[in-house]
Amino acid sequence: MTSSVRVRIAPSPSGHLHIGTARTAVYNWLFARHHGGQFILRIEDTDAERSFPEYVDSIQQSLKWLGLNWDEGPFFQSQRGDIYARWVARLRDSGHAYLCYCTPEELAAKRESAQREKRPMRYDGRCRDLTAGERARFEAEGRRPALRLRIPDGDIVYKDIVYGELTRPSAEIEDFVCARAEGTPTYNFACVIDDHEMAISHVIRGNDHQTNTFKQILIYRALGLEPPQFAHLPLNLGQDRRKISKREGATSIIEYQQMGLLPEAMVNFLALLGWSPGDDREIMDRDEMIAAFSLDRVNPANPVFDLQKLEWMNGEYIRRMDANQLLTRLTPLIMESGLASRLEIESRWSWMLKVVESMRERMRRLTDFTETAAFYFRHQIAYDAKGARKYFTRPGVIDDLTALAEAFESVTLEQFTKERAEAQLRDLAEKSGRSPADLIHPLRLSLTGMTAGPGLFDIVEILGRDESLKRIRHLVNTLKTNPASIIPQGEPEKAK
């Protein structure tokens, strides 16, 4: 399909891919894919002081992780100096800009006094109409001029796809710098040139750029170029309704990746943060989102980022995922946590699938698996203290567990299933006049060390007859010889 839609994401490599930039990328990507257009990656690394190659890498990796594949780029602004130089010259000769010899120090002083007097600081236009003689004198002083745009009179109006008609009187805009004294372009200028050169049709970016847009439109006009369409996105806020910041935790995409979130869930969640398909759909796959996406359904109000909802959505994705696929995703995590090696995982794949199946409904993050399924892999069980006091202190519990172990042992390996184990346990409970729960709880604790987790008989079957027996007998033995080591002494803590 051919389309003239061309959009871009233009991160600056001063940090990892920020959650806000990621959302902007999602919207751009969705828009491009919906229209069969191109999605372009441009790295805005003109500020050498704050740009680092490792972030260039990290940003690309995060974008790939999210599945936001780009069609062109990455282009680096730092490598486009010639292009900018040509356009700077063109602007200088256009008559729409002038040389300004004010030094940064002079401007800083003015800015300071303006601030002190609580006046708005705007460039005063001192160099607007310099005579040739005055220019010569400044040059003789060794001053190097910056290039400022001469702001024309009249209101600047454009139609934003999200916000509608936006107006700004030109009196509100100062004669801003387009090229520095060294000849390099400032952000607004480089941005316009790149968007033009790359034939960008729609600039979709954060609302923090809204005032830049007026300036950029002026640059397009000064250069005699046709501006693209603009769509500003509301900025997402943190829980405190402030700009999302480090203090509330994760601001970069890799942090969410490390938290055990799935890229599909992340993209889905980000897309819904400020946009809705117009109906009640929430869990949407990529194709659905692409088909439904439209910029004029973007809500102009700033949304608050809600981690709980993201985690819920992640859980939904985990539940819907194919077990093999889920295990594949879990494999690196399992290896990292030392629960099992790749070889161990792959050689017991079908057993691993059972473990995963027993866990999936209980997971919201992938990391929940390594945290709560560890008992499947470790032979040494640490018993939950409260649980131990509650379930291991009942008179007769030792005899019950011993009897259960004997019952399990009497079954052949082939016949040792969860149904069989359950029948045995219930049978035993009935014979000894106890409720099944009286046996179930201590058994769970003896096998897993925990009071919560997967269905008990699933656990028994997955662990297998011998491992289950081993764990029960180990517990019984400890209870007989050294109960104090697992049952906390003293007054029980007050129930909350």
Next chain:
RNA sequence: GUCCCCAUCGUCUAGCCCGGUCCAGGACACCGCCCUUUCACGGCGGCGACACGAGUUCAAAUCUCGUUGGGGACGCCA
């Protein structure tokens, strides 16, 4: 401080452009019940919002103005 933008449940939102069908719908979270060996999942139910004030109109969440609140921008940074 100046300018710009925004304003529906705690949160994400539908509805707003084209007033009546909205004593405002869905989702997350929270609470209760059911299922159940625990935790989850699932099911059912509950709590919960049109920021405020004027105006227009037979009728306003929907249109207008103001107030308040929130956000953003005010660099030879991007």
